[in-house]
Amino acid sequence: MRKSFLPATAKAMAMTLALALPLLVPVAALAEGGPALPKVVEEWHAGNDVASIDSLQRGARNVINYCLPCHSMKYVRWSRMGEDLHIPMNLLVADLMPPDAKPGDYIESSLRAEDAVVWFGKQPPDLSLIARSRGTDKVYRFLKSFYDDPSRPAGSNNIILPAPAMPAVLSELEGVKAAVYKSEESVVDGKPVTVKVFDHFEKISGGQLSDEQFDAFVRDTVNFLDYAGEPAQVSRRSTGVWVVLFLLVLTWFAWMLKKEYWKDVH
Numbered sequence: 001m002r003k004s005f006l007p008a009t010a011k012a013m014a015m016t017l018a019l020a021l022p023l024l025v026p027v028a029a030l031a032e033g034g035p036a037l038p039k040v041v042e043e044w045h046a047g048n049d050v051a052s053i054d055s056l057q058r059g060a061r062n063v064i065n066y067c068l069p070c071h072s073m074k075y076v077r078w079s080r081m082g083e084d085l086h087i088p089m090n091l092l093v094a095d096l097m098p099p100d101a102k103p104g105d106y107i108e109s110s111l112r113a114e115d116a117v118v119w120f121g122k123q124p125p126d127l128s129l130i131a132r133s134r135g136t137d138k139v140y141r142f143l144k145s146f147y148d149d150p151s152r153p154a155g156s157n158n159i160i161l162p163a164p165a166m167p168a169v170l171s172e173l174e175g176v177k178a179a180v181y182k183s184e185e186s187v188v189d190g191k192p193v194t195v196k197v198f199d200h201f202e203k204i205s206g207g208q209l210s211d212e213q214f215d216a217f218v219r220d221t222v223n224f225l226d227y228a229g230e231p232a233q234v235s236r237r238s239t240g241v242w243v244v245l246f247l248l249v250l251t252w253f254a255w256m257l258k259k260e261y262w263k264d265v266h
């Protein structure tokens with residue numbers, strides 16, 4: 001009895017795996033998928049670095065000035081952010097926090113949910129976990145993909161999130177872009193049709209920042225959102241350096257000790 005128990009369990013496990021695998025593969029493919037991105041946009045990558053405290057500080061300022069009017073970050077406390085980003089408490093309170101907020105408070109927008117629904121049709125999502133749920137590249141591309149579209153209520157549209165409820169809030173910095181389309185032949189239901197597909201962006205008017213400066217602005221912003229999604233990653237990195245140093249020193253001691261012990265044996 002006991003003998004046959006293990007092989008039977010192993011067999012059952014193997015069968016479960018064999019049955020589950022074909023199910024798992026399409027799920028993974030779906031998670032990766034979604035409609036193909038236009039080539040110009042697909043080439044954009046956030047390329048942010050959470051180890052750069054300078055970039056995180058700039059990103060925090062960007063988010064507070066340009067995103068906080070509508071979005072909250074309800075899982076991040078002001079004081080925790082100040083500590084992680086090495087911002088002295090007096091600067092945090094004087095320059096970054098709204099006058100009515102306390103350091104122990106979570107970062108919350110003053111926009112009321114009811115007003116958001118009236119003004120934008122929906123509530124702006126909380127940004128604490130957005131970089132984790134969407135991925136940093138997607139947020140970076142979204143912020144750089146707004147374009148002029150007079151047919152929309154706010155006058156702008158977005159290639160990544162068509163007909164967004166969010167207006168092009170960074171256009172004073174970036175300037176305004178138009179979307180340029182090209183015609184492509186396609187076949188729908190066996191009939192040849194010509195479809196308009198997005199090709200590239202064209203700058204209509206400049207903003208306060210150059211293209212490079214705007215890219216850096218968005219990169220810093222996404223960097224801060226990346227940090228917010230997992231604040232521990234910043235302190236973990238510096239702890240990691242100490243752990244590695246400690247292990248190196250320990251190895252050196254162990255090696256010296258081994259030499260000492262084996263001296264008499266040889």
Ligand code: HEC
Pocket residue numbers: 062063066067068069070071120122123124125130134139142143161163164165166167169170221
């Ligand atoms: C004027 C209000 C407003 C401001 C300011 C604003 N947003 Fe939004 N944002 C919205 C609304 C409304 C939505 C919901 C869009 C939708 O689902 O159609 C949104 C959605 C988003 C999304 C989710 C997009 C998705 O993939 O679903 C991200 C990311 C985002 N905003 C980032 C930002 C960042 C970063 C800033 C600051 C640079 C910012 N927003 C400033 C109103 C705003």
